[in-house]
Amino acid sequence: EVQLVESGGGLVQPGGSLRLSCAATGFTFSNYWMTWVRQAPGKGLEWVANIKEDVTEMRYVDSVKGRFTISRDNAKNSLYLQMNSLRAEDTAVYYCARDLVGSGTVFDYWGQGTLVTVSS
Amino acid sequence: EIVLTQSPATLSLSPGERATLSCRASQSVSSYLAWYQQKPGQAPRLLIYDASNRATGIPARFNGSGSGTDFTLTISSLEPEDFAIYYCQQRYNWPPLTFGGGTKVEIK
Numbered sequence: 221e222v223q224l225v226e227s228g229g230g231l232v233q234p235g236g237s238l239r240l241s242c243a244a245t246g247f248t249f250s251n252y253w254m255t256w257v258r259q260a261p262g263k264g265l266e267w268v269a270n271i272k273e274d275v276t277e278m279r280y281v282d283s284v285k286g287r288f289t290i291s292r293d294n295a296k297n298s299l300y301l302q303m304n305s306l307r308a309e310d311t312a313v314y315y316c317a318r319d320l321v322g323s324g325t326v327f328d329y330w331g332q333g334t335l336v337t338v339s340s
Numbered sequence: 341e342i343v344l345t346q347s348p349a350t351l352s353l354s355p356g357e358r359a360t361l362s363c364r365a366s367q368s369v370s371s372y373l374a375w376y377q378q379k380p381g382q383a384p385r386l387l388i389y390d391a392s393n394r395a396t397g398i399p400a401r402f403n404g405s406g407s408g409t410d411f412t413l414t415i416s417s418l419e420p421e422d423f424a425i426y427y428c429q430q431r432y433n434w435p436p437l438t439f440g441g442g443t444k445v446e447i448k
Contacts, residue, residue, distance in 0.1 A: 257384075265384065267439070281435060320389060326431060330385070
């Protein structure tokens with residue numbers, strides 16, 4: 221059974237940093253693009269970043285470029301999101317998701333999400 | 341950036357009725373459009389990808405259609421578990437991958 225379990229969320233002050241993790245089980249992690257999608261409280265979905273299975277490609281939404289870094293450790297079956305210079309508008313539930321179609325663009329399995337709150 | 345506009349914002353229907361949800365793109369996305377369902381407190385669930393392909397395990401009452409800029413998700417006969425928010429998402433021109441604002445299907 222495919223499972224994705226996020227961790228690392230919490231309360232952080234504006235300008236602070238946080239590192240999210242996503243532990244993957246039930247599939248060959250190293251064969252899949254992986255993605256982070258976020259959802260602000262009461263709002264819709266926003267794609268944040270994705271990373272190719274061999275780490276040769278990473279893409280970001282403009283609003284997080286230069287502040288967030290997506291990475292992965294295929295030996296540990298884990299996906300990460302390093303978030304620096306956090307802003308109030310980064311407050312959201314962050315989901316990791318697996319790609320279906322081999323291009324990082326359709327998400328067939330999702331974790332349960334981890335809440336990041338940026339507030340003083 | 342491709343903007344996806346979903347309508348209506350809210351759809352009030354009874355179980356057993358047919359639901360028709362619309363997603364319009366600001367420019368052509370060919371057939372590279374997906375639909376997701378999200379229930380309160382849960383992660384999204386993939387329903388349809390590439391306009392009309394049902395994801396694994398999705399019931400046949402969910403159907404996607406359209407191409408170019410206009411897409412439709414049809415639920416042929418609403419079951420109680422179908423009342424949720426539905427999002428469309430394009431993958432034709434990215435980054436960024438973009439989602440629509442959602443349509444809430446609520447019980448009338």
